[in-house]
Every structure is written in C-alpha cells, then in structure tokens.
Amino acid sequence: MSTSATTIFSPETAARFDRLVTLYPVKRSALIPMLLYAQDEIGYISDAVVVEIAQRIGISELDVRSVLSYYSMLRTKPVGKYNVQVCTNISCMLRDGYGIMEHCKKRLGIGHKEVTSDGLFSLEEVECIGACCWAPAVQINYDFYDDLTTEKMDQILDDYKAGRGKETV
C-alpha cells in the first residue's frame, strides 16, 4: 500500500511506513517499528491501526495483535499526553524508586496505569529502563530523567504541566 487517501496516519507517518517496509528483506520486519510510530501518533494501537498495519504488511490482524500484545511498551488503550514511567527495579529500588513512585501517585492523584482526569499525565511503574547507574530514574514518554529526588520530580512534572518538558519522539 502506498500513501493512500485511506490511511489513518499523517502524510509523514504514512510515508515513513512506505519506506519502512522496503528496508528489510521481508516486509514483516517493519511491524514493530511501525507499531511504535503508529502509537506515537495515535496515542495507542487502536483497532484501525491494527487493520491498516496488517494490510500494509500483508499479515492477518490476529498476527498483529499477537505481536503487539507481547511487547510491554505497546498499548491498546490511550494514556496521558505525558506517560510517566517510574522504574522501581533493583538499582532504582535501592535508591528510593518506590519513593518516587509514591510521590508521583500523590502528586498526580492517580495510581499505576491510570490517567489524570485532564488527560495530561498517566503513571506507570515499569521494569528496568537501562538507567541503573543514575538511579532513581523515570522516563516521560521517551525522555529520561535520572538521579531523581522528589523535589526534582516535582520540578519535572511542573515543567511538563507548563508545556516546557522535553518531547523526544
């Protein structure tokens, strides 16, 4: 499928998908990157995303669901605009990762895998994010924040609330 009028994606993303399927010896290799970029744009993997990606790659929707449900970063429900992912794995735990998690819960008024009523933030306790030596660490969407304290965390959340947060995609 080329960038057709029927796509649910932006022209940029559709063009990226057109290119992605040509990069690999088999089209299907593009599946996981496509799902991630689709999620970045739509916010989650909706049924429509599944349908279009299945068509683009030429596999069944069941195949797409089977794959997407395997990977923990892919989700089938919307999250907040800023998804706060607090690592509590061992290195972070030893440096008060749970404290950061609890602090975020209180500060945002939501629990694990919940979304604030304004849709701005969601919170998630996650497994190791590869920032062990700079623990405790948090990822907000794709951006890392490390050597955290509750005070730093407040500042970061304030920045996002004020629209000053980093937004790597």
Place this chain on the structure above:
Amino acid sequence: MPRLVFHPEEVKIISRRFGQGAADIDKYIALDGYKAVQTAIEKGVDWIIAEMKASGLRGRGGAGFPTGMKWSFVPKQSERPKYVLVNGDESEPGTCKDHVIFLHDPHAVIEGTMIAGLAIGSKMGFIYLRGEYRYLLKIMEKAVADAYAKGFLGKNIFGSGIDFDIVTQTGAGAYEVGEESALMESLEGKRGVPRIKPPFPAVVGLYGGPTVINNAETIASVPHILLMGGEAYAKVGSERNGGTRLFGISGHVVNPGVYELPMGYNLKKAIYEVGGGISNGRKLKAVVPGGSSTPVLTADEIDVGLDFDQMGKAGTMLGSGGIVVIDDQTCMVEFALRTIKFYQHESCGWCIPCREGTDWLKKTIGRVHAGGGVAKDLDNIRYLAENMLGRTFCPLGDAAAMPTIGFIKKFRHEFEDHLNGKPCPYAHAEEPALV
C-alpha cells in the same frame, strides 16, 4: 543525560572517546575513527579473525562466548545472505553500559558492525536497541546517515568492492528479546519467543541466513582491538579474559556509574575504591555482581576478580557487568521479590517451567514479604527455583531461578524473619506495589 564518571583505576579503551563529542562523525574520524575498518579491509578476513581470537574478547552480553570463535563458525559459503546483528536490547536490571556507548560513541558500533560483516562475508547489519532507547536510536540513526553520507556505508565501502548496509531499529519492551534467537524473531516482526537450538544462528539465523549476533559492547570493542592489536588487548585483562569491560556500579555506592575496568579487576576494590564505598555511611550486606540474574554474593564473598572464570568459581557469574551494591538496611526478601517480579513480568510464556514457575515464585515470595508466609513456603521457594533450573526452553528460566536460589540459600534467616505474620523488619515507608 546520564552523567559520565571517571576514576584513575579505569583503563580507557572502549570508553576512550566518551565525552569527546564522538557522536559527530568528523570528531570520530579525528579520534582514529573508521581506521580499523580500513585496516580490516586491507588485511583481510583471516587477519580479522586471528586478531579477534588473539584478543581473548568474550561476549559482553553475559554468556562470555569467545567472539573470534563465534565469527569463525559462520560458514564461508552460504546460499542465503549472511547477517550481522548487534544486540543493543540492554535490559538486564543493573546494566546500562550499552546506553553510554550508543550515547557517546555510536560510530564505534557502526564500525564494529562493518568489521564483523567483513569477517563473515555479510552485506547487511542490523543494530537493534531496546524500545526505551528512542533518543539513542535517533543518535544511532544520525550516525548511520552520516556514515552513508560520507560513503562509508552502502556500495563499495572504502573502495573495497564490498557493499555494506546497516539498518537500525528498536524493540518495544521485552527483556526476552535480549536472547539472541528471540531477537531474531523480533527483528522478523514476531513475538520475541526464542527458537529451538540447534540450529544455531551462525548456521541458520536471521531470515534463515547465517548470522553473527553480538552484544553492542562486544561490537564496539572490535575497532579498538584491531587498532591496538589483539594481543595487546588480551594483555590488559586476566587469563582467558581479554581486555576491559564496562562495569556499571549501581545501588548503595557513593559514586555510581559506568566504569571501564580491566577484566579480572577485584570486585571489592571496584565497590570500595572505584565506586567510592557504601553510601550514607552504611555497611555492605550483599552484592549482585553481574546484573539481576547472577546469584548474590554476601559481604564476605566479594574479594574476587571480575572475570568470567573467577566469578564462576565464586559460585556466581560475571553476567552483564552490572554490579548492584546492597547495604545492610535492605530487606533481602524485598530485593528477591523485586527481582522475581521482573522475571515474572518478562517471561515470554512459551515454556511451562518459566511461565508458571516465575509466577508462583512471585506470588509466594510476595506473600512471604507481606507477612502471609508459612514455614513450607521457604522450602517451596527453593523447590520451585531448583525445579526450574536447567529445565526451561531458554536461559530466562535460569536467570530467574539462580538468583532466587542464592537469596533463599544465603539469606534464609531474613525470609524466616517474615514468617507467621511478622512485618518486614526493614519496613519501608511505602510497601512495594505488587503489580
């Protein structure tokens, strides 16, 4: 941005360009970049393999398989295309070394990939980063694009008549994909479930072609080895453990960070000198020496050299080089729980012992930590872990079982302290959420 650390005990080989802006291709070239690959082209395949074998480099992902030997297993002739696959799916808790490589020296990964490609006769390499490393993917993507722009990648690299392409991508959140055959599945757009071996990747790998798969740190070491010579590299390390390694020291130390130390460096020194000792003036209780899957060492057991063989003798493993330091105010039951919770979350679910075993361990240890344990639980934890060990489809089951056995063996008294409704003696302000 991860903070860079320095210590005089370090031997800077792989990290020598860190902090010098080597992500910029011109800066990288100025720092001897892309010289090794040109030498490799000039001197040929046999020379590359010989140097790699001489270097004593062993896989930095954790298994420690000699890299030169791995490359030499790839058949020279193959009907199907051969591939180089760089495993940057760094996911073992306690490990963040590849993170700094991608950040500070992305071209070293590219150059290493090219050399591996030359060595096995491959025309295509894939660099697979974990899904959380999106910002590092962007750095890698730029580095690859810059290398193409310079003509280093693509057709006829460095006038050799050889073509080489590199594709970069990330995963989407799955520790299991760090297992080499699961990584291939993932790269083929499938669930990250490992493959039956044999056949091994060197014979039937990605897209059915012979494939060399190496950890990102292993690959990034390659250009340095060729520049300095395999023998010289080998001499830096200990016996049968060539060179240096990036050790991530985390947890309760004064100066956590990623340090490059020679293989065989003493663990106690790494903690007390390089890491600056235990933070907050506390005492050492235990060390998980090589990422969360390696069996714990008690404070008395850490006078040991950091290489594959010495750690093996000490009853643990060098693993991924992630040294997690635990002070005396830590509840080992909670630590064991957090460890098994991870493996339960990451088990791919393919085989019964791992899928069910990690879940029952998590449930049982969780209940013990919460004060609901009964006496038979402690034996049962050990029974469960021992019956997973060596019985699972892939090493993830062992990765969950080994540390658990270590915790229950060496810290059984702490588990006992939780039985019969007793609260955690090290109670934290907030109980860990069991998810």
Place this chain on the structure above:
Amino acid sequence: MADVTFTVDGKKLTAPAGTLLIDACKNAGIEIPAFCYYPNLSLQAACRMCVVRIEKMPKLQTACTTPVAEGMVVQSETDEIKQARKATIELLLGNHPLDCPVCDAGGECELQDMTFKYGAAESKYIEIKQHREEQQWSPVVYFDRPRCILCYRCVRVCGEGMDVWALGVENRGVSSVIAPNGQDHLNCEECGMCIDLCPVGALTSGTYRYKTRPWEMNHVATICTHCGDGCKTTLGVRSVNDGVEIIRGDNRDKSGINGDFLCNKGRYGFDFANRTDRLTKPLVRQADGKFAEVSWDKALDFAAKKLREIREAKGGQAIGVIGSNRTTNEENYLLQKFARTILGTNNIDHHRTADYVSFASALNGKSGRTAGLRDTTSAPAILLLGNNPTDQHPALAWNLRSNVRLNRSRLYVANHAEIKLRRQAKSFLQIPQDGYASLIQYLGGNDGAIAADDNTTAFRDAIRKEESLLIVFGSEYRGRDIQALVEFGLSLPNTKFAALGDYANSRGAADMGLLPDLLPGYVPVNDAAHFVDEYGATLPTTAGLDLLQMFDAARNGDLAALYVVGSNPVSRYGVDPSALKNTFLVVQDMFLTETAQLADVVFPAANLYEKAGTVTNTYGDIQLVKKAADKAGVRTDFELIVRLADRMGADPKKLVPFGRGSFADMGQTRGAQSGEADRHAVWLAANHLEPKLSPFDPFATLDEIQRLVPSYHVSRLELLTGSEQPEKFDLVQIQPAASRRDLVLPAEDTLFTSGTLGRYSGMLKDIVESHTTPNPAETAAD
C-alpha cells in the same frame, strides 16, 4: 537416511538418522510423555515433559527436538526425569481448575493421565486460582481459559494443518492466552481440529460439552455419511428410551483413512439422527389427500400390492426406481436386484455427482491406475483439476496440504476459481469455467487449445517432467473429457487418477448398478449372463429410463410407479410436483422431504449410522460401516427392500442369499446353551464369523456382490477389521460407450452443507447462520 543405533534405557534401538528421539522411542514401545509435541506439526519444546537424560549432555534434553544419533545413550525415566515431569505438572496444576468431574476431557485428558502417572498430588500453593469465564468462539468451539496449558497444538493445527490461521497467542508470560482471529470469536472452517488435538478440556465442542462422560458412551467407529472422502468417524453413543442416540462424533483413535483429520460434518453433522421430527411410523396417503400413520403391515402390504398391480398391468417399464448416494453398497445392490428381478425394470438411477462410468471405460481395465485417498498423502506430484476440495473434499484438501508441507510434494492446480489450495500449489493456473477440456488438449501438446503464456507453458512443462503424477479431477470432467484426460495422463510415465464425486457412497451407487444401462460392476444390461445364472431369473436387457427420463415419463403419464430410496430428486432436480400426480410414489427416508411429501407411501428409514454394511468412497476405497445408533420405529433400507419383495410374493432367499456359503458356527464348537444368542453373536463378531441366518443380513448380500463383481474381490478379513480395501478397478472392463447422456449434477456442497441431509442438522444450520455475515477479515483470510 541411513540407520543409526542408539540405546534407550539399556535397550539397543535402531532408527533412520534424523528421526526424533520421541518418535524413535514410541516406535520401540517406550512412551515419552509430551503435551506440546504432536506428530507432523512444527516443534515447540515448550511443555518440557519429554525431557530425557542423554549421556554427555549437561542438562536434560527434550526428546521432541533431539534427532537420534549413532551411539547416543538415553535414559527416559530416571528419578531425576520423573521429578522434572512431576514439577512441571505441579506448576500446571497450580492454576488449573480441578473441575475434572464436570470437564468434558475428564477421562480422556492427557494432563489427568500425566498427573496420575507422576503423582503430582500435593497442593503447593495457597493462592486463589484465577478464574475466567468460558467463552463461546463459534457454534462448535468453546474456550475455557484456565484449563489451557498452552501447548499450542490448536494454533499449529489450525495454521499449519488447516491453513486457516485463526488461532494465535496473545499477551506474554503468565498472561499468555490462545486468541481467536475475530477477537472474541472465530472466523474459520469450523473443522474442530483444535478441539480434537487439545490435550485437556480447554477447547470443547458445542455439540458434546457437558452432555456425558466419555466412559458412559459406547464408541463405534464407522464411516461418515457426508462427503465422498469416506472418513472414519467414531460415534459416541448412549442408550435412550427410543433407541441409541449419538452424543459425539470424533476422530477418536485416528485409525481411519483420514489419519489425523476430520472435518466439521464428520464431527458434528450427526445430529439429524437425534431429531424429534424424524419419521418413525409409516405414512400412507388417504383418500382425503392427507397422510395417516399406519402400521408397518398395512403400509408394506399397501405398497407391495400397488407395485405388483402396476407391474402386472403395465409391466416393469412403467415403474421407476431412484436410489441413494448415502445407502450402503449392499442396499444399492439389493435395490437394483429388486428393480430388475422383482419389478422387472431397468428404470433405475441415482443422483450422479461424477461420471464414474466414463472413468471406468476410459481406464478400461488398466491396472495400478487408480489412487485411494491415502495415496494423496504421499504422491510426489499431484495435478488437481477442477473441484474445490477445501469445501467439497476436506480430507483430500488436508492430505494435499500435509503432503506439500511434510513431503514437499509438488501440487499443480488448475481451476476456474481462485480456490484456497492454490496457496499450497507449486503452480496455479486459472482457466475459464468452460476451459477444462481445452486445458487437457493443451497439456497434451495442442498449443492453440488455450491462450498460452509463460505461466501456462511453465505449468505444462513442469507436469510433463514429473515422473510420477497423481491426477485428481472434479466433476468438471465427464464423458469424452474424461477419456481425453485419461489418455493424456497415460501418455506420461506413471500416472494415477482419482475422480471426485460427492456423498458417502456415490461411487458405490454407480459400482452397484444404480444405472439404467449397467449392472453392478458396470456390466451392460444386455450382457447379463452370469447375473442371470446367479439370480436364477431373467433380467430386462434393454436400457431403462434415466432419472430425468423417468420424470419426463411421469409427466407424460408413462410412469405408473416410482420407488425412491434415500433421495430427494424433487428438490435436487426441481421437479414440478404435478409431474408425479399420476405416479404411485413410494419413498423411504428419515424425514418428510420435498419428495416424501408427494409420496403415497412413506417408510421411515434408518440412516448410515444406524446400519451395517460397506460403502465405497469416491477414490474406490471400500470400507465397513458399523451400526452405532438406533431409533425405534425405523427400518434399514435393506430390510425395507426385502420386506417389500416378500410382500410382493418374491422369495426373500432368492433376493438375499442368506444361509448360503456361510460358515456359521451356531455354538456347537463351544457347547453353547440356548438363550445365549446375544453373547454368541458377540463371539462370532469377535472371531470375524458371520451367521448370515437372516434375510436382513447385508453380509449375505456382500457375499453375492463379491461373487458377481470382480472389482469387489477384496479381503473380507481386512474389511471387517476396519481397514479400507481399494476397489480392484482394473477388473472393471467396459468398452467406451458410443455416447451416454451427461447426467452429472455436482452437489456443490460447501463445508457446512450436505445436500438434503445437511438441512436437517441443527449444528450445520447454526454454523451456516454464523457465517452468513462474513466480516472483512474472513474475506481476507480466504
């Protein structure tokens, strides 16, 4: 591959190199347990039950992924291994609901068996089990998630075996779950293979679930009544007030011609037998035009009297007979004998779904040229012309897929439609609907016969290069086209043929002479000498009316009586009911079909699952049909024919040669006491002896068939033990007829229809309804 020698538990074994250890052990009688391993499906090594100790290996190894090697030394059941298996079962049982007392699989459950064997009885956990509600995925497939042990057999058989790919795995780790392609339902072929292979009670069948316990049923293996493939289905039956009802159909021991396969009709399409609207009393039309239930005596007397009167008044040529594609060979044979010797007519026919006559005449006695169904599992190259086996011959489709997948057989498909089997084809040629004859000309070398291009050339070249080819053709080929097709095939070095027709015994109907011009064994009616000898009666020697001519005759007032056995021509051929208003119509059927509604007398008949005898599938495999069920009030067609003959004044002994040529043991050899008749019958059956003391014994007729029809000279012993016996088609020697009228009307059943019979299956109806609004995914999945 060369053999290697290895040792298991101290026993020296030999097997071809490359054999999987688990299979090599099984062949040597050493059972290695496994949940995920299933022969001929891809390897998983997921359940870890088949672990064994192999010398020089550091860890236990999975026998399902280890090929045997020279000098390998294996221990298959040490304490260490037992403990490993026990621990695995304990883990499974941790969350497995122990609802075995109500679970469908209870008593037939591999997890139960393994738990029993390894004694994993201790409850190690005190956590609450995770309950999930059962889900209905289709009319026939239910999923009980907590029972699932994730062996992935269902996923593989659906994908690899069926090429449907309707099942997958979703989520990860302990949350992993088998998921259907429609998210909460299945879009699939409803074959039930997933249920069949499920080692536990996670997948259960809509027709059987919660009906009974396996040990409360008797299990009778017989032949499916639906399509022409002739699969073995094992019917689970149970006594009820009005007979014996069928509770389950399944492929219980996989011992049939169908191997591992059974389609949804073979599994679920038995429920017509249990319907409450079945006819159980004879009906006779009264003066007021309405049916009245009458006694058997009255009905038989009435029908016999009328038939005799008509025969005597107008001669046999005024009477027609239409037989069935679902009755046994013995019944079909008997019907033609009845027609020819008692009614005195050659006006006999049946709904023809393939031109077996032209096939026989084209082969004209050549030996080794026909293929049984099993041959389709191993033929190195197969050319499939016409038909859509996925719908019309599901077992053939399974075999073709398996043969391609497992043996790399080369499948060539030419069809006017994009049939699903093109996905397995090495080469697929789409031709015009009327292009089948031209295709043969083209394959034979006539370049101009079709619009040739590179694809057609490659197709032809590949076929002509094959050293051994099996040509399977549909009813698109008839008459001279079959002749041409066979001629082309015989021009290749080593070709076999199979003709595809519909229904359980359409081949048998043709073989047994339900034709106006041919006697059993395709003997022309004007060449009936040894039939005359055997029957001790004269036979009409001119060809009778075919099926369409009979209705024409009826319309013209020239057919005074019509006797229809197990057929519904009124519906199938769209006969105007007024055509039969002056014809005395006798119908034998299970239901008041469109044809039966017009009848003067209707006899309630038993179906194929309620009788014994033999049937011949479309490939010429002759198989034993066993009586599984029973319904008070119905009679077999065999009995009805005999009774009619008797009431017409004929000698039943001449019709059914019972007591002749048999070796019945009345119990003398073991001093039987009176009153032991039932047990004695059991003993006789066990020893493959047949009493043949009754005029209703079909095997007495089989004796006669075997005397008169050389192609049915097959081993009775093998037949009675349940093996299929290939018809000796080379012994059919007929000259090509100058020209025969083409009366082939393919049934064109889908996977979920089965002629008139299928309409009486509630389950098939449910399936059809659930499939009537296909969603886009289904369309995409073909």
